[in-house]
Amino acid sequence: MKNYQSDAIYQGLIDEMCAFIKNNIDVNEIEYISGGERRDWFFSLIIAKFLNKPHITIYKDLAAVVSIDGKTEELRKLNGESVLHIADLITEASSYERAWIPAIKNNGGRIKWSVVVVDRKQGGGELLKSYDVESFSMVDIDIGLFRRVLDMGLINKEQFDMIERYILDPKESMAEFLRKNPDFIKEALAADDKTRERAKLCIEKDFYGLNIG
Known part of the structure; x- marks a missing residue:
């Protein structure tokens, strides 16, 4: 209150x-x-x-x-x-x-x-x-919101394309990101407790089919 x-x-x-x-x-x-x-x-x-x-x-x-x-x-x-x-x-x-x-x-x-x-x-x-x-x-x-944000000049085309890929296929977009950034999970495991917990869950559940760890 x-x-x-x-x-x-x-x-x-x-x-x-x-x-x-x-x-x-x-x-x-x-x-x-x-x-x-x-x-x-x-x-x-x-x-x-x-x-x-x-x-x-x-x-x-x-x-x-x-x-x-x-x-x-x-x-x-x-x-x-x-x-x-x-x-x-x-x-x-x-x-x-x-x-x-x-x-x-x-x-x-x-x-x-x-x-x-x-x-x-x-x-x-x-x-x-x-x-x-x-x-x-x-x-x-949704993507319509980010098109308006792009038109306003608040993000650039590269950022918009990344967002669009994620919205269209979140799982494959994240899998691609992790393939291109192999140290990301390693750094997350060495971060704060909350980030480390999420990284461990990602590895255990193998959300993106990458067989990490």
Whole structure:
């Protein structure tokens, strides 16, 4: 609340998100609002407060607590209640599939809607649809946006071409990048904890079929 009261940009965004939700979803049907560790919480907690809904705080290990009327306790069994999940952005919706949807489902509830500030149009919306989650975004980032940015002179043609390749085929674009930059993963493994964790996951899952490591 202190940040909301002192930061005009944050306040404006939260107000817009609340209005967006009211314009697109019947608020009376929302029984809980959830947010996932950690960035989602900057949006979901305060919106839950303004919409007067209990908040489910979800952790990456699928643990969850619920906050109601200023009291927080471990999430008990839900009885099929409908949940609105709020996040900053969506790409491939891997966090939803891995953690947010299972955490609610395991407790007897259902994420019925997802509202994000930005959809990067990388298949996340389609994945959520396959889980019967209605996906809403305030801003879509697609190739049309970057064409306008190019026309404005904010990026050059080489940068635009790189972005376009990534949007058209993210997996092959990244595989090509890693083939051309063999030291990238090595440097990532020697970086900060978060970067190192992501690099290890990339190697373990072999996302790009390069058999790295």
